[in-house]
Amino acid sequence: MSSQLLYPSPIETAISRIESLLDDRLENQISRRSIALLLLQKDPTLRSQLRQEPYFPEIERIVSETQAGMSESLTFAIAESRHQLAMAIEQDVTIQPQQQRTFKHEWLHQLTVHPVTGIPILALVLYFGVYQFVGVFGGGTLVDGIEGFFESQINPVVNSIVAAIVPWQVVRDLLANDYGIITLGIRYAVAIVLPIVTTFFLMFSLLEDSGYLPRLSLLMDRLFKTIGLSGRSIIPLILGLGCGTMATLVTRTLESKRERIIATLLLALTIPCSAQLGVILGLLSQEPTALLVWATVMVAIFLGIGFLAGKMVPGNTACFYMEIPPLRLPRLKAILTKTYVRLKWYFGEILPLFIFASVLIWAGKLTGLFDLVVRRLEPVMLWLGLPKEAAPTFLYGFFRRDYGAAGMFDLHSSGILAGQQLVVAAVTLTLFIPCIAQLQFMFKERGIKNTLAIASFVILFAFSLGYMLNRLLTIMELSF
Amino acid sequence: MDCHDCHQSCQPKRKNTGWKLFGFGSKRSVKNNFTHSSQTTIALVGSPNVGKSLLFNLLTGTYVTVSNYPGTTVEVSKGNTVIAGKKVTFLDTPGMYSLIPITEEESVARDLIMNEAVNLVIHVVDAKHLGRMLNLTLQLIEAQLPLLLVVNMIDEAQKLGIWVDENQLAYQLGIPVVTMAAAQKVGLKKLIAKVADYVQSTPLSVTY
Numbered sequence: 001m002s003s004q005l006l007y008p009s010p011i012e013t014a015i016s017r018i019e020s021l022l023d024d025r026l027e028n029q030i031s032r033r034s035i036a037l038l039l040l041q042k043d044p045t046l047r048s049q050l051r052q053e054p055y056f057p058e059i060e061r062i063v064s065e066t067q068a069g070m071s072e073s074l075t076f077a078i079a080e081s082r083h084q085l086a087m088a089i090e091q092d093v094t095i096q097p098q099q100q101r102t103f104k105h106e107w108l109h110q111l112t113v114h115p116v117t118g119i120p121i122l123a124l125v126l127y128f129g130v131y132q133f134v135g136v137f138g139g140g141t142l143v144d145g146i147e148g149f150f151e152s153q154i155n156p157v158v159n160s161i162v163a164a165i166v167p168w169q170v171v172r173d174l175l176a177n178d179y180g181i182i183t184l185g186i187r188y189a190v191a192i193v194l195p196i197v198t199t200f201f202l203m204f205s206l207l208e209d210s211g212y213l214p215r216l217s218l219l220m221d222r223l224f225k226t227i228g229l230s231g232r233s234i235i236p237l238i239l240g241l242g243c244g245t246m247a248t249l250v251t252r253t254l255e256s257k258r259e260r261i262i263a264t265l266l267l268a269l270t271i272p273c274s275a276q277l278g279v280i281l282g283l284l285s286q287e288p289t290a291l292l293v294w295a296t297v298m299v300a301i302f303l304g305i306g307f308l309a310g311k312m313v314p315g316n317t318a319c320f321y322m323e324i325p326p327l328r329l330p331r332l333k334a335i336l337t338k339t340y341v342r343l344k345w346y347f348g349e350i351l352p353l354f355i356f357a358s359v360l361i362w363a364g365k366l367t368g369l370f371d372l373v374v375r376r377l378e379p380v381m382l383w384l385g386l387p388k389e390a391a392p393t394f395l396y397g398f399f400r401r402d403y404g405a406a407g408m409f410d411l412h413s414s415g416i417l418a419g420q421q422l423v424v425a426a427v428t429l430t431l432f433i434p435c436i437a438q439l440q441f442m443f444k445e446r447g448i449k450n451t452l453a454i455a456s457f458v459i460l461f462a463f464s465l466g467y468m469l470n471r472l473l474t475i476m477e478l479s480f
Numbered sequence: 481m482d483c484h485d486c487h488q489s490c491q492p493k494r495k496n497t498g499w500k501l502f503g504f505g506s507k508r509s510v511k512n513n514f515t516h517s518s519q520t521t522i523a524l525v526g527s528p529n530v531g532k533s534l535l536f537n538l539l540t541g542t543y544v545t546v547s548n549y550p551g552t553t554v555e556v557s558k559g560n561t562v563i564a565g566k567k568v569t570f571l572d573t574p575g576m577y578s579l580i581p582i583t584e585e586e587s588v589a590r591d592l593i594m595n596e597a598v599n600l601v602i603h604v605v606d607a608k609h610l611g612r613m614l615n616l617t618l619q620l621i622e623a624q625l626p627l628l629l630v631v632n633m634i635d636e637a638q639k640l641g642i643w644v645d646e647n648q649l650a651y652q653l654g655i656p657v658v659t660m661a662a663a664q665k666v667g668l669k670k671l672i673a674k675v676a677d678y679v680q681s682t683p684l685s686v687t688y
Contacts, residue, residue, distance in 0.1 A: 029593060029594055029597065029625065030593070030594055030625060031622065033622055034619070038580065045587070082618050082619070083615060085614075085618060086615050086617075090610045090614060091611075092652060094642055095643040097641030097642065208549060213547075213549045235549060249554060252554050252583070255582060260584075325529050331663075334546065337543065338545060341543050
């Protein structure tokens with residue numbers, strides 16, 4: 001290697017002293033020089049790895065001696081030497097423009113991050129991108145069309161074919177009729193979830209590739225600071241609108257454990273997944289007041305719980321640092337590929353589960369277990385002011401968020417759920433339990449203790465809030 | 481190994497067919513398997529949002545999600561391809577700024593290059609911020625990892641009036657350098673040729 005980087009002489013001395021101490025058997029891919037430098041910068045992983053070694057105290061001594069002889073911190077001195085060389089090389093090998101040139105669309109960047117113009121832009125994105133495209137078009141027009149086609153064309157045919165071929169009522173119910181694999185499981189997946197998730201992923205891919213999301217982080221940073229999160233965490237939260245499971249995994253990108261816990265909680269509690277969002281927007285769009293109540297309650301809970309969690313979860317507020325990539329004109333092919341891959345992943349995930357859910361319900365009905373649980377849930381439904389027919393929907397929601405959302409659509413179209421009840425059900429179902437897949441990822445990422453705490457809080461909170469909302473709406477005599 | 485499969489290889493590559501059988505196991509337990517195999521493992525590393533995943537997709541013909549914001553990749557993806565007649569496994573890693581990680585996903589990439597047997601590290605940088613990104617290049621050189629530098633997004637840099645002298649950079653750093661615009665597939669052939677050089681010229685052991 002031609003350009004070896006040399007550090008100030010006390011550091012170089014320390015490096016060679018540490019190098020000579022290191023064990024021959026050390027199983028590392030990287031050079032001793034690197035290891036020595038990492039130790040001088042007090043790298044936690046490497047320190048815990050070497051803690052047991054007999055020469056570790058000696059290393060500790062070298063590090064503190066070297067530090068004592070330097071005016072600035074070792075980490076800083078090392079970074080500075082590196083930075084100097086990197087800059088010198090850059091000077092040498094690049095031709096930089098005379099004056100700082102910026103991208104032609106710099107003004108657009110300014111518009112998106114300045115609060116005065118940024119917030120209206122965000123409102124436009126939400127209105128057209130999410131509400132009109134995903135909610136009204138995806139969750140309304142498309143779902144109604146495909147769902148209607150299923151109900152009028154496919155289900156009757158399936159029912160009669162199954163009735164003709166299969167002689168046993170038990171097996172008939174497994175495949176067709178009210179809770180069958182084809183008539184319920186596949187119908188939910190294809191007719192309700194598919195159109196919504198497709199429109200959402202399309203819109204989301206467009207936002208992603210344009211570079212809008214990091215700018216949104218910048219815009220929201222100040223607001224998020226008040227709830228103990230940095231602007232950085234807006235990305236997992238927005239991803240959560242697609243699928244909470246995916247988003248829980250992405251909370252890894254957050255800096256502190258504290259931020260990760262708060263973000264996981266908010267994802268489990270307040271962020272609806274795309275199927276829920278689409279169904280709710282689609283159903284409530286006919287009644288603007290209902291939509292307004294739902295949205296206000298969600299935003300209020302998001303901020304309120306975020307604020308409280310920010311106060312209660314120990315740790316320091318994270319500082320915000322993020323690369324802001326340039327705004328780019330998204331390429332259609334890239335967006336379509338990405339949407340397709342996501343859809344494939346999503347359906348690979350849910351279709352077996354939806355089918356499994358149908359089987360489970362069928363088995364539960366057969367053994368009477370399903371009815372038992374539903375009957376237990378019925379008083380809760382009445383307590384929330386909901387019809388007792390809503391109980392199975394909540395049970396589905398336990399299983400999969402999107403499944404519960406699809407169930408809500410069914411209830412509404414059969415005229416059982418309307419007005420105030422619809423609002424209460426929408427709020428409770430949004431808040432209610434993260435689905436099984438999300439729980440699994442929470443276990444994986446946050447550990448059992450945190451997950452149990454978050455999950456039990458979420459369930460209790462969802463039902464109490466649903467109850468209070470119902471009472472409040474009754475007292476206020478709001479009619480939808 | 482007596483034949484190093486050099487550039488002017490006198491013999492046909494013999495090992496290819498044999499190792500296909502072992503290909504099954506290598507996916508699950510990479511660590512144990514390829515210390516003795518002739519398979520090459522190449523890791524793509526670099527700051528977030530420099531185009532590692534896009535490059536990974538181009539090189540392996542598979543698809544991992546690519547977006548225009550930092551932190552899209554949070555786990556390591558693996559993809560296989562054949563370069564210069566040899567099976568090459570590419571690893572796409574989450575972004576990292578330095579060998580000392582700040583967030584959890586950064587430590588994923590670091591653990592990979594520190595503890596697992598990687599035959600070649602491709603450091604992908606953004607040509608627009610070369611100086612800032614060379615920090616990590618210098619650390620990787622220090623670590624004496626076999627290294628290749630990809631200066632990506634050269635098209636965007638040129639729009640800003642930044643020109644990068646590829647040869648001069650390679651000379652100064654003492655490692656191979658390729659300038660690219662991966663989204664336009666500019667420089668891809670050059671990169672594959674450089675990787676092929678590496679694959680053919682190395683005895684492919686993990687001790688350097």
